[in-house]
Amino acid sequence: MSVYKKLRSVLFKLDPENAHYLAEIFLKSVSTSSVLQEILANQFCYENEILHNQICGLDFYNPIGLAAGFDKNATMVRGLCALGFGFLEVGTLTKHAQNGNPKPRLFRYLQEESLQNAMGFNNQGALKAAARLAQIYPYTLPIGINLGKNKSIPTQDALKNYEEVLCDFLSLGDYYVFNLSSPNTPNLRDLQNVSFVKELFMMAREHTNKPIFLKISPDMPKDTMLSVCEQAILCQASGIIATNTSVDYTLLWGTRDFGGISGAVLKSKSAEVFESLAKAFFGQTILIAAGGIDDAQEAYKRIKMGASLVQVYTGLIFKGPALCKQINQEIAQYLQRDGFLNLRDAIGVDLK
Numbered sequence: 537m538s539v540y541k542k543l544r545s546v547l548f549k550l551d552p553e554n555a556h557y558l559a560e561i562f563l564k565s566v567s568t569s570s571v572l573q574e575i576l577a578n579q580f581c582y583e584n585e586i587l588h589n590q591i592c593g594l595d596f597y598n599p600i601g602l603a604a605g606f607d608k609n610a611t612m613v614r615g616l617c618a619l620g621f622g623f624l625e626v627g628t629l630t631k632h633a634q635n636g637n638p639k640p641r642l643f644r645y646l647q648e649e650s651l652q653n654a655m656g657f658n659n660q661g662a663l664k665a666a667a668r669l670a671q672i673y674p675y676t677l678p679i680g681i682n683l684g685k686n687k688s689i690p691t692q693d694a695l696k697n698y699e700e701v702l703c704d705f706l707s708l709g710d711y712y713v714f715n716l717s718s719p720n721t722p723n724l725r726d727l728q729n730v731s732f733v734k735e736l737f738m739m740a741r742e743h744t745n746k747p748i749f750l751k752i753s754p755d756m757p758k759d760t761m762l763s764v765c766e767q768a769i770l771c772q773a774s775g776i777i778a779t780n781t782s783v784d785y786t787l788l789w790g791t792r793d794f795g796g797i798s799g800a801v802l803k804s805k806s807a808e809v810f811e812s813l814a815k816a817f818f819g820q821t822i823l824i825a826a827g828g829i830d831d832a833q834e835a836y837k838r839i840k841m842g843a844s845l846v847q848v849y850t851g852l853i854f855k856g857p858a859l860c861k862q863i864n865q866e867i868a869q870y871l872q873r874d875g876f877l878n879l880r881d882a883i884g885v886d887l888k
């Protein structure tokens with residue numbers, strides 16, 4: 537049994553949110569100790585030139601990132617850097633601190649290697665996170681800041697709320713993500729429409745030329761998804777992250793009917809959405825794949841389908857901190873096997 541499997545059998549006896557809290561305490565303390573960072577980095581980081589890429593002017597030493605939601609308050613950045621990720625996305629952060637939805641709001645499905653969460657953007661607010669990030673800026677890896685709307689802000693004021701939260705991080709993000717796709721803030725997903733997306737990116741481009749991505753839900757009808765993404769690209773989005781969690785409760789037997797589903801059961805749905813997106817927009821914009829990616833095979837598949845980068849979250853919970861290294865090592869082997877000199881050459885080959 538691997539070390540993580542033993543640790544997991546203890547962690548999984550805890551309520552999922554408490555287990556996350558313990559992991560946060562550990563990674564926070566790693567973040568303050570360069571000795572611990574070095575020990576973890578020796579164990580978990582994998583360096584191979586074949587994986588290097590430059591995207592939107594940022595240097596990625598590998599294509600595997602941590603998806604938003606794990607480090608909501610940017611408390612663990614340095615500790616997470618030592619786990620071998622090529623980039624990290626912190627948040628979702630909102631302008632004002634908020635508690636999120638009542639607990640319990642995070643559930644594990646062990647057999648299915650999946651999670652269901654209804655967190656509701658629990659976070660300490662933009663200013664606290666910005667102060668933390670300012671202490672470690674510039675970063676050793678590209679750090680994205682995922683931005684959301686406060687629950688208390690009515691839809692008609694959403695644009696201003698996004699503008700305020702973006703402005704709190706203008707000097708601190710390597711890239712930004714507009715999250716309109718969480719199922720856990722009432723009516724947020726309604727903002728995934730052409731007119732709001734146009735206003736949002738036009739507003740953002742008045743403030744920054746840095747990369748900005750739109751993160752989409754896997755639950756939109758295909759035509760709507762394509763027109764919303766097209767609008768974002770027209771208004772100078774740097775790319776699209778597909779996907780967030782799903783509210784398709786048929787994915788998971790015995791599930792609760794609230795919150796979003798992630799992990800292995802989301803894999804094929806997310807991959808399907810990603811494929812439609814890539815067929816429409818590969819070459820015109822940068823595509824980042826998320827949703828059920830928990831091994832090198834799936835990561836490589838999405839890269840060949842057009843993903844410049846991929847993100848993991850639920851896979852990390854079930855498979856542990858060696859996941860990133862394992863995926864990167866295997867992708868490097870696949871690239872060599874398939875005759876690619878660099879990861880860059882494999883991106884989108886299955887679309888050609």
Ligand SMILES: Cc1cc2nc3c(=O)[nH]c(=O)nc-3n(C[C@H](O)[C@H](O)[C@H](O)COP(=O)(O)O)c2cc1C
Nearest residue numbers: 603604605628653779780798799827828848849850
């Ligand atoms: C507990 C939990 C919290 C999440 N919180 C956020 C969030 O705050 N913002 C966001 O954009 N996505 C959030 N996500 C979605 C993930 O970033 C990711 O898009 C989704 O889980 C699919 O990837 P996965 O199957 O690898 O987990 C969250 C996911 C989980 C499981």
